[in-house]
Amino acid sequence: MVETSYIPQTLEEALRIRKETGAKPLAGGTDLMVMHRRGTGVVPSFPWPVMIISSLEELKYIRREGDDIVIGSGTTCHAIEDDPSVPYAVRTAASLMGAESLRNLATIGGNVCNASPKADLPVPLIMMDAKVTLVSATGSRTLLLDEFITGPKETDLKDDELLLEVRIPLPEKDYSHVWYRKIGTRKANAISKLSLSAAVTLDADGFIKDFRSANGASGPKVARSTEVEKILEGKNVTEIPSVLEQFLDAYDAILSPHAMPTYRRLSTRRMLAHFLTEVASGTQNMIVT
Ligand SMILES: Cc1cc2nc3c(=O)[nH]c(=O)nc-3n(C[C@H](O)[C@H](O)[C@H](O)COP(=O)(O)OP(=O)(O)OC[C@H]3O[C@@H](n4cnc5c(N)ncnc54)[C@H](O)[C@@H]3O)c2cc1C
CATH class of the missing domain: 3.30.465.10 (Uridine Diphospho-n-acetylenolpyruvylglucosamine Reductase; domain 3)
Incomplete structure (x- = not known):
């Protein structure tokens, strides 16, 4: 009542x-x-x-x-x-x-x-x-x-x-690539097991002007670090493969998942690697789910 x-x-x-x-x-x-x-x-x-x-x-x-x-x-x-x-x-x-x-x-x-x-x-x-x-x-x-x-x-x-x-x-210029991706038990009606939003702005020569990403369900609150984002800023997309592991290791350190930590850490790594590989290959601008 x-x-x-x-x-x-x-x-x-x-x-x-x-x-x-x-x-x-x-x-x-x-x-x-x-x-x-x-x-x-x-x-x-x-x-x-x-x-x-x-x-x-x-x-x-x-x-x-x-x-x-x-x-x-x-x-x-x-x-x-x-x-x-x-x-x-x-x-x-x-x-x-x-x-x-x-x-x-x-x-x-x-x-x-x-x-x-x-x-x-x-x-x-x-x-x-x-x-x-x-x-x-x-x-x-x-x-x-x-x-x-x-x-x-x-x-x-x-x-x-x-x-x-x-x-x-709003960003000064539209992001070149932007993601919101969520992993749930099923597609509809499911609370996130893990979520990731990422966005990048490239200049005309393929240099990363702005990179940002944030994670849900991987710690007590949304995980984000502008310090870690700086590892990618200023790099050319052609340099992504050579800094990827350094970036992913630094990103991993900002996560503090309570339950299923290995699953959440590895899945975050894979999602970020996927996003950055697509940025490097210039394949897609936007991805849903
Ligand atoms: C079946 C089901 C599926 C769901 N799936 C998802 C999902 O996929 N993703 C997801 O994120 N959430 C999900 N939720 C959770 C929920 O639906 C969301 O968090 C939703 O946005 C809550 O909004 P509400 O207006 O219903 O909040 P309420 O239940 O009305 O309020 C939630 C809290 O916010 C406070 N509050 C609300 N408005 C204000 C205000 N203006 N100022 C101050 N305090 C305020 C309330 O006091 C309360 O503490 C799901 C819930 C159910 C039941």
Whole structure:
């Protein structure tokens, strides 16, 4: 049984309720309802008051602001996968989350605030240096998503705050190659066993201007190291084979998988090697799944 629930009609009302009661936000409910389920046909019981925010239209938007794409926290994964203005890796990650019925409910805000190391969207978002804006009745703040997620299922969200939006800086020039790839038990409706997002920008002579990659489900939070990325930056694609092992060894050191470590380490290695080999051979620009 839900002990106390609130259904605010505006963001202002939601922030007041959050400040006065600390009620926990429920967006699509696809994480919260499952976490607190008590069996088929039985209404879940929550140990705290709940605030249902799924009807707040003010949190549902995707828009361009300067060089950023900004996504309201109440935007569903289905709306994200359907919007061509959203960067490719983020759209692809959204499209691979569960079944269509789930994606119609699941929100970007819930995926980010649930902070599961296996979640799909934080992987390309952190790879792209996305930021989050948190709002409360008294103000707002913006920080890197990588800093907002502090550990498995842990964030820096304060008791009176809501996640307002996720802000993705667009690359200066479109990536030459970009990936979001997920390994799950099966293609549909499966949480990641491992995921990888990678992107590279080449100049006209084949030199790597920008390389970035991030991993999900391979540690307490999304793994990324800008130091390791620098091993590839400035190299020509023809030099990839000669630095590949050095890069993969350095990348391996940033992973800290808890379960099935050998499987996760070797699979990450193979996926990255695959991506970089395709970059070196110039075969494909974009890969889905
Ligand atoms: C069958 C099934 C399959 C799934 N498959 C995948 C998958 O493939 N990939 C994947 O990543 N996930 C998957 N999930 C998990 C889940 O669907 C996603 O994490 C989803 O994005 C959560 O969004 P939601 O809106 O339903 O979150 P909710 O359950 O409503 O909330 C999740 C958490 O976020 C908080 N929250 C929500 N919105 C805000 C806000 N605006 N401000 C502050 N806090 C907020 C809530 O308080 C709660 O702590 C699956 C779940 C199920 C049940």
